Amino acid sequence: MSYYEKVIEAKNYISGFITKTPPLAITAGSGLGGLAENMTDKIILDAEKIPNWPSSTVAGHAGKIIAGNFKGHEIILLQGRVHYYEGYSMQDVTFPVRVLAMLGIKQYLATNAAGAINLNFKAGDIIAVSDHINFMGDNPLRGNDNFSWNDRYPDMTYAYSPRFLKIFESLNLKKGVYAAFIGPSFETPAEIRMAKNAGADIVGMSTVPEIIIANSMGIEAGALSCIANMAAGIDGRKLTGQEVFDVAAKITGKLENIISEFINKLEE
Ligand code: HPA
Numbered sequence: 001m002s003y004y005e006k007v008i009e010a011k012n013y014i015s016g017f018i019t020k021t022p023p024l025a026i027t028a029g030s031g032l033g034g035l036a037e038n039m040t041d042k043i044i045l046d047a048e049k050i051p052n053w054p055s056s057t058v059a060g061h062a063g064k065i066i067a068g069n070f071k072g073h074e075i076i077l078l079q080g081r082v083h084y085y086e087g088y089s090m091q092d093v094t095f096p097v098r099v100l101a102m103l104g105i106k107q108y109l110a111t112n113a114a115g116a117i118n119l120n121f122k123a124g125d126i127i128a129v130s131d132h133i134n135f136m137g138d139n140p141l142r143g144n145d146n147f148s149w150n151d152r153y154p155d156m157t158y159a160y161s162p163r164f165l166k167i168f169e170s171l172n173l174k175k176g177v178y179a180a181f182i183g184p185s186f187e188t189p190a191e192i193r194m195a196k197n198a199g200a201d202i203v204g205m206s207t208v209p210e211i212i213i214a215n216s217m218g219i220e221a222g223a224l225s226c227i228a229n230m231a232a233g234i235d236g237r238k239l240t241g242q243e244v245f246d247v248a249a250k251i252t253g254k255l256e257n258i259i260s261e262f263i264n265k266l267e268e
Helices: 003-015 033-038 095-103 162-170 189-197 208-216 241-266
Strands: 024-028 039-046 064-070 073-079 107-116 126-134 174-180 202-204 220-230
Touching (some): 024 033, 024 241, 033 039, 033 241, 064 241, 073 095, 073 241, 095 208, 126 162, 126 208, 126 241, 162 220, 162 241, 174 220, 202 220, 208 220, 220 241
Parallel strands (some): 024 073, 024 107, 107 220, 126 174, 174 202
Antiparallel strands (some): 039 064, 064 073, 126 220
């Protein structure tokens, strides 16, 4: 079965449960799965039951696809994502966005936990991603699959929707450039200096592949980063994965409010 056929198989399975696709889908990143708690009228699908869907191996990344009402708005929430560092391919990592696109999603918002390079940011902040630098050394469009469903050479000038960014600005969010490394080791202080010199404000291990695929499939995309820690070498503290999950989990309430205001303005 081709990759394309696998995506269609997953899409057909989901369509059997979620009969009306809302315009917006959101991915909840590390420790941020609590976003689903305030949704009502939920249809919850287990990732493991969806044909070909990659399931996460990381604690805090329960794989669920949830359609329902989030503070008055119909959305699809992907609870948990799979990461390249788990050993998945770029095609696996972006499988969910492919399926969402085939379901008819028009807008995609990624959320993630990230480290801060910019000294104006601190743990607990939510930053609107304005652009990215791909230090992952791979690209989800690499390969020879079915180019009829995406642009082979998507423009990335407006990869992070200017309309989304304007809304985030109106909500008083700071914005920053996200540098993606593969992980799962945290970056070295030298890597963080390099990323800083390259113009990065925040650093993480996800999101970039998803944003590339969303753009290639004509979906309006954006990302919000929850700052879990200062990046390696910035404040000299040692980093732990647990700390990232703990801090991210504490930001969920704030993130929820921002997302709800974001959707209100999106629909105005
Ligand atoms: N680096 C990479 N990914 C991260 C970090 C970090 O410092 N914090 C949370 N996710």
